[in-house]
Amino acid sequence: METIKTICQGCYFYCGLDVTRDKGRIVRIEGMKEHPVNHGTICPKGIASQQLVTDKSRLQYPLHRIGPRGSGEWKKLSWDDALDLLAEKFAETKEQYGSEALFYHRGHAPGWVTTMNYVTRFMNTFGSPNVLTHAHLCFTPRAIAHVATYGAVPEADFDHAKCIFLWGFNPVNTSLTNYARRIMDARARGTKLIVVDPRFTKTAAKADLWLQPLPGTDLALAMGINKVIVDEHLYDEKFVRDWTIGFEQLREHLATIDLDEVARLTGVPVERFTRAARMFAENAPAVLKEGNGLDQQANVSQTV
Ligand code: SF4
Structure with a gap:
């Protein structure tokens, strides 16, 4: 062994x-x-x-369907024959319908970013812009917001935070070995945990405070929390002065927001999101990490 x-x-x-x-x-x-x-x-x-190595149904060589769809009739092909067949089909498609008729959708397995770039280049060469991904539903809209705000996607420092704010993120189910482990270690050290999620997730079950907004109302909730922090002067004035732009415009906008209206839109009582705002602002250093839950709505970049 x-x-x-x-x-x-x-x-x-x-x-x-x-x-x-x-x-x-x-x-x-x-x-x-x-x-x-x-x-x-x-x-x-x-x-x-x-099972990726030993599973009996693991695909180990190209298969060509030779029977009707669903019949389960497949023929084993060599890689050379498979590539010839693909080239033939692509050429036929291009001749009959034009190159844009070729559509490529990819998933995003770890470790194949370079391969993915080659496939995208192939599509460019072939003449089709129709490369699609699931990115709009997973991470990219949030990344756009972070890059526009900070210039990069920051990593949450759970290990030194006194308050952890998780928004649409359920690491106890989805990130057991790293985020959930570190967050639970922080909890054991006394770090506060706030969770925003329409569902009572396993992560929400560990929280000091769980906010349950109606799906799709996260932006309204975020503005309500912002308003409490600004109105009660709970923000770090030096940080705002040295590192931000547009704070006065934000303050003016927040002045137009009615907390009762936020509660009506989100289904979260004013008292509850006010508590979250105070807990977050009064336990510095605090981190906020949002997750894929936010990506499932149209205004995710604005919310982040
Ligand atoms: S979290 Fe699980 S799936 Fe992801 S790298 Fe670690 S062991 Fe593998």
């Missing part, structure tokens, strides 16, 4: 793994204790990653 140190590519955390194999077969997968990302922890997907 031998244990090999490697990383999991099941998601973007790239956790360290100790993979033990016996006579060429994987017999155990564990989190690598000394790895800085996961500190020995592992999620169910990481444990199940053995």
Whole structure:
């Protein structure tokens, strides 16, 4: 038996793994204790990653469907034959319908960014702009807002925060080995936790304060919280002076907002989001991390 140190590519955390194999077969997968990302922890997907290698239905070579759709009739092809067949189909499509008739949709598996760039280049060369991704539903709208505001996407420093504000983010289910572990360690040190989520998630169950807005009303809730912080002078004046622009315009806009209207729109009582605003502002340093929950609505960039 031998244990090999490697990383999991099941998601973007790239956790360290100790993979033990016996006579060429994987017999155990564990989190690598000394790895800085996961500190020995592992999620169910990481444990199940053995199946990526051993699962009987794993695709190991090109298959060409030769029967009607759904018939399950496939023929094994060599890579050369598969590439020839693809080239033939692409050429036929271009001749019959024009190059823009070729449409490419990609997922976003970790570790294949370079490959993805080559495929996009291929589409450019072929003459089709029709490259689509799921990015509008996952991260990119938030990244646009962060880059426009800070010039980059910041990473939340859960390890030094006195208050953690999670918005549309459920790491206890989705990020067990890193974010959830660090946030729960922070909780054990006395860090406050505020969670905004329409659902009572496992993360919400751990919070000091859970706000449950109606889906799609996050921007209204954010403006209500902003208004409380500004009206009660709970913000860091030096930071605002040295590092921000447009604060007076924000103050003027907030003056037009009615907290009762925020409560009516969001379904969150004024008293509850006021408590969140005070808890967040009075426990510096505080971090706010938003998640994919926000991406599911049209105004996500403005909300962030
Ligand atoms: S969180 Fe799970 S799936 Fe993601 S890299 Fe770590 S072990 Fe793999």
